[in-house]
Amino acid sequence: xxxxxxxxxxxxxxxxxxxxxxxxxxxxxxxxxxxxxxxxxxxxxxxxxxxxxxxxxxxxxxxxxxxxxxxxxxxxxxxxxxxxxxxxxxxxxxxxxxxxxxxxxxxxxxxxxxxxxxxxxxxxxxxxxxxxxxxxxxxxxxxxxxxxxxxxxxxxxxxxxxxxxxxxxxxxxxxxxxxxxxxxxxxxxxxxxxxxxxxxxxxxxxxxxxxxxxxxxxxxxxxxxxxxxxxxxxxxxxxxxxxxxxxxxxxxxxxxxxxxxxxxxxxxxxxxxxxxxxxxxxxxxxxxxxxxxxxxxxxxxxxxxxxxxxxxxxxxxxxxxxxxxxxxxxxxxxxxxxxxxxxxxxxxxxxxxxxxxxxxxxxxxxxxxxxxxxxxxxxxxxxxxxxxxxx
Numbered sequence: 502x503x504x505x506x507x508x509x510x511x512x513x514x515x516x517x518x519x520x521x522x523x524x525x526x527x528x529x530x531x532x533x534x535x536x537x538x539x540x541x542x543x544x545x546x547x548x549x550x551x552x553x554x555x556x557x558x559x560x561x562x563x564x565x566x567x568x569x570x571x572x573x574x575x576x577x578x579x580x581x582x583x584x585x586x587x588x589x590x591x592x593x594x595x596x597x598x599x600x601x602x603x604x605x606x607x608x609x610x611x612x613x614x615x616x617x618x619x620x621x622x623x624x625x626x627x628x629x630x631x632x633x634x635x636x637x638x639x640x641x642x643x644x645x646x647x648x649x650x651x652x653x654x655x656x657x658x659x660x661x662x663x664x665x666x667x668x669x670x671x672x673x674x675x676x677x678x679x680x681x682x683x684x685x686x687x688x689x690x691x692x693x694x695x696x697x698x699x700x701x702x703x704x705x706x707x708x709x710x711x712x713x714x715x716x717x718x719x720x721x722x723x724x725x726x727x728x729x730x731x732x733x734x735x736x737x738x739x740x741x742x743x744x745x746x747x748x749x750x751x752x753x754x755x756x757x758x759x760x761x762x763x764x765x766x767x768x769x770x771x772x773x774x775x776x777x778x779x780x781x782x783x784x785x786x787x788x789x790x791x792x793x794x795x796x797x798x799x800x801x802x803x804x805x806x807x808x809x810x811x812x813x814x815x816x817x818x819x820x821x822x823x824x825x826x827x828x829x830x831x832x833x834x835x836x837x838x839x840x841x842x843x844x845x846x847x848x849x850x851x852x853x854x855x856x857x858x859x860x861x862x863x864x865x866x867x868x869x870x871x872x873x874x875x876x877x878x879x880x881x882x883x884x885x886x887x888x889x890x891x892x
């Protein structure tokens with residue numbers, strides 16, 4: 502049973518799939534994507550991303566369909582949610598917002614009455630500039646706070662709902678999100694669009710800072726022959742610090758943290774940006790430190806176990822382990838890769854071995870950002886900074 506709201510979600514990645522499935526429980530939802538393959542998957546009740554909750558919910562009774570036809574998707578929608586990628590471009594020092602801008606322009610031409618909600622991460626002030634350009638207040642920003650592999654769960658049990666507008670339709674949209682969640686008491690905050698954009702960037706920069714802190718702690722411990730585990734456990738029992746999100750890694754990576762920290766830093770105008778600069782710099786230093794530690798072991802061949810950022814994800818864009826891999830490639834040490842989610846025979850021109858047993862036997866040293874039971878029989882040749890067995 503639906504509320505008869507017609508909602509179009511543009512983009513079928515983690516954000517689009519999770520919010521589309523969430524809202525399709527009680528509303529008529531169309532997912533619009535340019536990929537025929539993604540559209541066919543959705544219409545066959547298959548997820549376009551690796552998320553067990555999304556896959557399970559797609560088998561339920563949802564009012565959800567997908568199309569590549571923009572007019573069909575946008576014309577009769579009450580709400581249009583944009584969830585297209587905004588990658589950071591190093592050459593310009595800012596997000597590439599062209600996909601978002603294009604969809605906004607397209608949506609306003611086809612349907613001038615819908616409320617357009619941007620979920621894609623934007624530079625601070627970008628939504629305001631779009632409102633000015635198109636002379637409308639019906640473009641708002643509402644950030645998402647999702648983890649890859651747990652995107653739908655994070656929508657069903659949201660930490661908070663941030664809405665970058667105080668217009669009536671924005672309150673209606675917030676109610677849609679609340680009504681489809683499973684959380685009894687959801688914190689909803691309405692603010693202006695630029696502040697909402699800042700919430701997203703500062704949230705991810707804080708998370709990156711926390712990752713960088715525990716990685717620096719680990720680097721310090723290795724250099725001074727100290728036990729990282731004991732130190733982390735000792736300081737994490739302080740409730741102000743907390744015993745969570747404190748597992749060392751090869752560096753923060755993935756789709757969000759690297760680009761969001763860089764975007765925020767680029768908008769600081771070199772004023773009061775000491776901490777943000779340090780976070781970005783610390784992450785680069787950590788990767789260089791890990792590389793040096795690996796080289797000290799003088800391996801004749803190195804196996805990279807998984808390229809993905811964390812368990813439960815199929816995404817290895819900007820993963821920290823890739824930075825280590827690229828550094829190792831430059832040394833001419835023989836490299837093997839085990840990554841079952843990558844269907845090709847090579848990655849960065851390095852051999853991918855699909856058989857795990859063969860991979861273990863051929864690798865003199867195995868690099869693993871996160872440990873797993875699959876490596877339990879070869880722990881003597883595994884290099885990892887995974888202390889607590891958590892993502």
